[in-house]
Amino acid sequence: MKQKLILAAAATAATLAGAAHAQPAHAQPANVVAIKAGRLVDVVNGTVLKDQTIIVNGERIASVGPSASAKVPAGARVIDLSAQTVLPGLIDMHTHLTSDPLQHGYKALGVSDVRAALYGVRAARLTLEAGFTTVRNVGGEGFGDIALRDAINDGDIIGPRMRTAGYALGITGGHCDNNLLPPEYKVTGQGVADGPWAARAKVREMAKYGADVIKICASGGVLSKGDEPGAQQYTLEEMKAIVDEAHKLGRKVAAHAHGASSIRESILAGVDSVEHSSLIDDEGIKLAREKGTWLVMDIYNDDYILQEGERAGMLPESIEKERVIGQTQRDNFKKAVQGGAKMAFGTDAGVYPHGDNARQFHYMTKYGMTSMQAIQAATINAADLLGWKDRVGSITAGKYADIIAVKGDPAADASLLTKVSFVMKGGSVVSSKD
Template sequence: MRKSVRISGRMAAAAAIAAFFASPALADTTVIHAGSVIRSADAQASGPATITVTNGRIVAIEDGIQPVPEGATMVHLVDKTVLPGLIDLHVHLTGDPGGDFWKEAVEPEEWSVVVGAKNAQATARAGFTTVREAGSGQSSAFALRRGTAEGLIPGPRIIAAGPALSIVGGHGDTNGFRPEINEILDSGFNCTGVVQCAEKVRLASQNGADVIKITATGGVLSQQGRGLEAHFTSAEMKSIADTAHSLGLSVMAHAHGARGIQQAAEAGIDSIEHGTYLDKEAADAMIANGTVLIPTLMAFQGVTERLGQGIYTPVVEDKIRAVAESARVFMGRARDWGVPIAFGTDAGVFGHGRNAGEFRLMMGQGMSSREALASATTAAATVLGMEDEIGRLEPGYSADIIAVDGNPLLDATVLENVDWVMVRGRVME
């Protein structure tokens, strides 16, 4: 006798929990009856179709509503559009927005894993089946990565950086406390000079980093009032990039100031996160070196929403106001100049689960719905080097699948309301 589950909107919680924790290693088969399927952002939406998933992978996509084999579970989505799970290339799962900076001194790292578990579930429910965790404590993101991979924590696939590399006294370094407290809280990933920076990359790799995160320029939310230009020297950034690449790792660089962006691109850094003051010279360097922009427009919206509420220190509030105007236009300029762009939000600066708000902001700076969807699927998968694993619905690909009302190729804002999610073959509720 076949098992059948009809879904209208949300599944019953008990059924979803059971489906999630069923290990895909048990040769489980799920058959999805879809009203329409978008295999990738460069394709058109199909008519009714049947997707078969076995052991966490897509094994077939067939036109029409096909019979369900004995023993398979049926998911009934005949009034929905089914498409690849979304990818967010810049999140901070282990943190929530607006926390006082001094809490770093009183909250244990174990608490960040608890917070991260909550946020991982919210992120997956919002349709994001893969995320790049862009800086965390010593091992909290690695613990979450393992938890979601093994099905112990409901959440997305996690590509984790661990602690960011920064200069002493710069953005990403512990600051704002007495010197002896700064020293205690130091994560051990500050570096000065090409040799030490190479050493810290190797240390990050040894500790389990999937990607290297650096703070290439000053930042908005750190407690310094200084500028947003380059922190590392060009030689230091080249040492970081060369060492990472020799280990098979890419490098993502927090960067705001134009010259810092340019230096990072010329050094071989793989992606620029934020990119607020990008100018034509910096854009040309990114294009020449194949450096991808991750604009994180939701971050700027998120911090602006909290101005004047006593959440940020006066130093930080001044910096937020200073970047606000550029944040409304820089991605559109980058697109017009031909800079490659992929999707990332900086969730954690704003509330997790709101990630899809980025689509509306990207479209507000000139992207089409199709381009915006591609940025969060095929383009993002390519940034991760996982274009043969995620970002599309094809036989052999991971079963990372979502369902929505409407057609996101025509209006990507429908992705703000995701009705059904499967992560690596496990159904989320």
């Protein structure tokens, strides 16, 4: 019943939003579009090409090549981006679109599942308009993220392509439980599962209700009450059971893990990505490289937590935890880059305001990546982790026409991606600014 209410509410919000915001993305895409790109970032080869023409047919890219030899079909709509740099749509691998960044801690107790899903309608639009045409949503209440994904797919609202997790799995009293209320309320998070068989059952439940990916809490967290980020929560035995069950069902597993031991055991259990990785040590970096495990490190939101956390309702203990590990996480990001670990872009959007995702690029280059590496982390690398290399992540014939543009050269300064001037998703123009 709750899920039906969420879907109905989201559909109502979409109708109202459509009336208030006449978005070009609602229109049917032109049959054929030719995009003239002054510069084009080839994320596969790590180069920037000049004077390229992209032919888009419907939702897909038909061809890419030098403008001098391009054959533009008669009647094609021409979009002139010859004074800009064109890139594939960006991908954020760690978002919470149904989370309001101003409603943390005890303030979040007043947010219903329906309200969270409705908030996600606005967050999805802001994220897409910021140039993030694909996201992985790693946890949401009431399966609201799944309802949001389905509403976007059905064309009811605009937003990025989504892979969603439903509830994140965790232990009783852990980071993914609700520890804000006293015992007489008898509140337990809906993702809580203790022991290997209970954890397997919870994986099956998430898959049943539409989860594309399984999110687990292997360690304590920053924004949870009464635990420590560095403390391991799920055991290796429990995580192996989760990974085995998820992979049998065709789902990848993302592990929230701050502490060194939880990171190592998540990797040994076979997870596909480790989120946060704040206290990763040399052994963890080496193991991630050897096993091919992706690291998704959110190194921007430290700023927001420390500057705006109190106003947003974050607990004093959470702000203090961030003071302890925030800079360490950034330093360890640099070590992971230097150590050759596979890195994908993820920001924990929802901790900070949606649409500000690209602010992380500055910190990725400050702490060890080149601008091209940072762009690759948010395009071809993220697509690989997502399992969608054949669909998104590069401007390549056959893939979705998810295309953005910026003024200047983001391959020299990735922070320019905070000012995206053109967004196309699936051949439809979402926004275009002078």
